[in-house]
Amino acid sequence: MTVDAGLPGFVKALPAHLTAEDTEYLRHRGIFQIPATGCRNEILRAHFQFVHPLMPLLDIESFIGPMLQSSPPEKISLLLLYAVLCSGAAHVEIGVLHALGYQSRKAARKAFFDRARLLYDFDCEPERVSLVQAFLLMTYWWHTGTQHKDRRFWIREGVSLALDLGLGMDLDNCGSKQKRLMKRIWWCCFMRDQFVALMTWTPAHLGARHRNLPMLTLEDFEVQAFSDPIVDNFGQWPLVNSRETRVQLATLCIEKAKLCVCINRILEARYSSRRLEAETQMVTILVPKRAAVNQYEVIEHDHELQAWYHNVVDSSTLDLRDAVTAGPDVVSIQKGHLKLLFLTALLALHRPQAVDAFDVRLSASQELSSRKLRETAEEVAHVAKRIQDLEMGTHMNPKGVSLYLPILLVHLQDIRPETGTLKKSRLEKYHDCMRILDSIGGDAVPENLLPMKLEAAFRTLNVLPSTRCTIPRQLRMSGEQFPASGNEPISLLSNLGVVTQFEMDFLQDLSACAVNAGSGSIQPRFERGGEPRQEEREATGRLVNDNTV
Numbered sequence: 001m002t003v004d005a006g007l008p009g010f011v012k013a014l015p016a017h018l019t020a021e022d023t024e025y026l027r028h029r030g031i032f033q034i035p036a037t038g039c040r041n042e043i044l045r046a047h048f049q050f051v052h053p054l055m056p057l058l059d060i061e062s063f064i065g066p067m068l069q070s071s072p073p074e075k076i077s078l079l080l081l082y083a084v085l086c087s088g089a090a091h092v093e094i095g096v097l098h099a100l101g102y103q104s105r106k107a108a109r110k111a112f113f114d115r116a117r118l119l120y121d122f123d124c125e126p127e128r129v130s131l132v133q134a135f136l137l138m139t140y141w142w143h144t145g146t147q148h149k150d151r152r153f154w155i156r157e158g159v160s161l162a163l164d165l166g167l168g169m170d171l172d173n174c175g176s177k178q179k180r181l182m183k184r185i186w187w188c189c190f191m192r193d194q195f196v197a198l199m200t201w202t203p204a205h206l207g208a209r210h211r212n213l214p215m216l217t218l219e220d221f222e223v224q225a226f227s228d229p230i231v232d233n234f235g236q237w238p239l240v241n242s243r244e245t246r247v248q249l250a251t252l253c254i255e256k257a258k259l260c261v262c263i264n265r266i267l268e269a270r271y272s273s274r275r276l277e278a279e280t281q282m283v284t285i286l287v288p289k290r291a292a293v294n295q296y297e298v299i300e301h302d303h304e305l306q307a308w309y310h311n312v313v314d315s316s317t318l319d320l321r322d323a324v325t326a327g328p329d330v331v332s333i334q335k336g337h338l339k340l341l342f343l344t345a346l347l348a349l350h351r352p353q354a355v356d357a358f359d360v361r362l363s364a365s366q367e368l369s370s371r372k373l374r375e376t377a378e379e380v381a382h383v384a385k386r387i388q389d390l391e392m393g394t395h396m397n398p399k400g401v402s403l404y405l406p407i408l409l410v411h412l413q414d415i416r417p418e419t420g421t422l423k424k425s426r427l428e429k430y431h432d433c434m435r436i437l438d439s440i441g442g443d444a445v446p447e448n449l450l451p452m453k454l455e456a457a458f459r460t461l462n463v464l465p466s467t468r469c470t471i472p473r474q475l476r477m478s479g480e481q482f483p484a485s486g487n488e489p490i491s492l493l494s495n496l497g498v499v500t501q502f503e504m505d506f507l508q509d510l511s512a513c514a515v516n517a518g519s520g521s522i523q524p525r526f527e528r529g530g531e532p533r534q535e536e537r538e539a540t541g542r543l544v545n546d547n548t549v
Contacts, residue, residue, distance in 0.1 A: 047088030288352030295365030
């Protein structure tokens, strides 16, 4: 027996083990307040246009089809629906969320996420594949704090359950539609695991014995025409109305899986695990390996990344040499995401060796890493600027700055204990880093103020070596500010070589970019030709949405 409780016909009923008190509590928490059809379809469109292409967890026919039938034989998971709504709300037009009664994008996403988490806590989803799908989508939400069920919890649960289900087994035999979906879900687990490891600097759960499993192929994706009901109702979606778009997006996803294999090797070769403890809290993080660095290993991984990149560039269907050269269509956006992920992998590979070389005579391999790091930082800035030019900000997650920041802040965890003057534990500093990432992604911050908020973050964490403020007073942020760091002492991190000069130049350029957005008076060094458009300088109300990386 199950509990209907007024759910729409396309949603699975709640399990019978729920008591009347449980059901009433769930009702009080908004579990049964599923968005009306029009708003729901807009949020679903955003999910399938901006999240699904590089995280193809769902079978579109099986997920959307039941919504178009009065009495569908197969219904969808309510927990999974809310996880999809949470991810889609990151990209949908803000007016849709206002129509649902939410004051901000973050408020809407938190509401949908909390409902999904509540359904999990009440053990409302018996279908374990749906749980894996939902868990992976729930990693897109990051909330400030040190609660147990954070992004690392959801990726751990998703990967563990996928291993229990054997989703990584028998990947060579994917003749049926269901088996092809299982293979995609498995590789989504692997890709998301590496991404979360890279963005939170915690060890990945999947490693060497998983990265050599049969790779995704075009045959594993939904590239054929959809059924008439799907086309009739959602034919305006690029993913539905264009086979060419589906093939391009599937190819990008395959390339992302291959890139994540490279990232897994880099994290394994260049970083080691370290446990941080503070009172009752404990976390394991990744820190750069310091001893006996094999310079040939670094070069080998660099060649592997370059081979991946040139293979994509030489492809007949894709070209990442300038990943965001056209308008903000769905393919351009995913190309931009993939380009930034590639650049982040380069940063993760070369930065430890370049930072170790600070103020000493450089070896040939250290010179290589320093040069690569400089070029990569400039390219990240270029792609981020192009994203801003094309008004893709709401749909590009993560953005160049948010991808760059974790690479820089990871070294906060590697300060020698004898410095002594820093009051916070390493674990506290780690959580500070994560909170700053979340704050930079706040959806009440105009995009042209992002560089100022980034600089404030660096100053709060005592990363900037100079006490001179680079942000003009008239452009300072109103409202929420990062707390001042005492009397702005000389940066211990700079003295230890944690921040390199060109990274400080990069931050200065970002600040100059903010000034340029406000007055048009300063031109950043990394800008590659062309004056910013008038509408770009006036876009003070556009929102940043980087907390869904």
